[in-house]
Amino acid sequence: MWNIFRKKETKKSRNNKATPKTLEDILGKDAPKRKYPRRLEDFKKSPTKQPATETSKKFNETVKRVASDEPKKLRFAPKSNDSSVKKSPAKSSGIADKPGATTQKVQVNTKPLSKPESKTDPVPVKPEAEYTTTLISTVEAKPGNTGTPATATQAGTSSKLAEKPKPSRPVKSSVFKEVMPEIHESVDSNIHLIALIGRFDGKTYFEEGDSSYDLQALTTLTSALENEMETVGLKNIRHGLIHLDDNKMMMVLFFDEHFMVFLFDENPVIPGQMLFIVRPRILELYPQALI
Amino acid sequence: MNVKKLNEAIEVLKDDLGNALVACDIWLTGTGQSIAGYNSNAQATALFERVTEFMNKALKGAGFPGLKDYYMLDLEGDNVVVVMQLKDNYQWGMLVDGKKVQLGLLLNIALPDARRAFEEAL
Helix, strand or coil: CHHHHCCCCCHHHHHHHHCCCCHHHHHHHHCCCCCCCCCHHHHHHCCCCCCCCHHHHHHHHHHHHHHCCCCCCCCCCCCCCCCCCCEEECCCCHHHHCCCEEEEEEECCCCCCCCCCCCCCCCCCCCCCEEEEEEECCCCCCCCCCCCCCCCECCCCCCHHHCCCCCCCCECHHHHHHHHHHHHHCCCCCEEEEEEEECCCCCEEEEEECCCCCCHHHHHHHHHHHHHHHHCCCCCEEEEEEEECCCEEEEEEECCCEEEEEEEECCCCHHHHHHHHHHHHHHHHHHHHEC | CCHHHHHHHHHHHHHHHHHHEEEEEEEECCCCCEEEEECCCHHHHHHHHHHHHHHHHHHHHHCCCCEEEEEEEEECCCEEEEEEECHHHEEEEEEEECCCCCHHHHHHHHHHHHHHHHHHHC
């Protein structure tokens, strides 16, 4: 049945298939000589090397340099392991033109993505780089302020480093002390720790409960969290709920200048109680506590 | 890892959260590279891997217990990020529209269901 769709093959068409016409058959003697396919000999004869252009010269130089195991001096190559702050007279660029400006090396928290396999490894991958930055002398760098915005203005670039550090605003701890009994009563769980910590200075402004924790270590976490969030276009963490080992949970409330940490025992109702009873109460009190 | 079942686990989460689920990714800790997801965001996956690492370090540094099942971050614009810590060092990060889902449903139904479905894929 399907044969009806097939084109009928005639005797003529069969002959045509058997002897396909060449270009010479069609055009006669005037037909141009076939150039393609070229033979291997043709390639050998033809000059393949073209005069080197600027780009190719640069490329070849780069290849030679890489091959010769001599890494080009990195722009921000680490000069030494010394992370201490060194001041030197200002160079003439941007802010440095202001009177009293100084340059300063700032330790930037960039961990190496991978360690070089050996000491002879030519290219160090993202070392803990020291960027030479320009500072106005009135700004002091505090070495203890890890994880907080650095105190430098990076020359020629706009970055978070430009933010001037400031101590977090002081608070009246008495405002929080007064409501502690109310807070403890409003939840069906042991609250082991409540602490208010400065986001910029890592200082503990209020603490109740177990004081054995190093709360300053959390400052690094909060600033790191914010930076990471901004990278993916998410902004301003309002609060965090963290499920921990030992049947414990942590709630962190983020304010403009401080963050408040609650550590408590886990139970099915506690996330709700903390988020919907304790949190609104603290949000209400915080503006009152600011001096 | 059974990839088919892993994708089924994502479907379970989608069913539970409906259109509140904006995006999610499952990745192996230490790689930061997604192995399954919905509206996958490779950059977010890599960054949340780092966030988890930061969090673990900071918690340990401060003397707090380590990270267990999940952490949740409530962000501006009603965005909620939840990162679940799964068996065999896997993590499941998700971006949820906080307006469209109740917290109780998210923490007590969606996350346990998703965890069970994931464990079946292992």
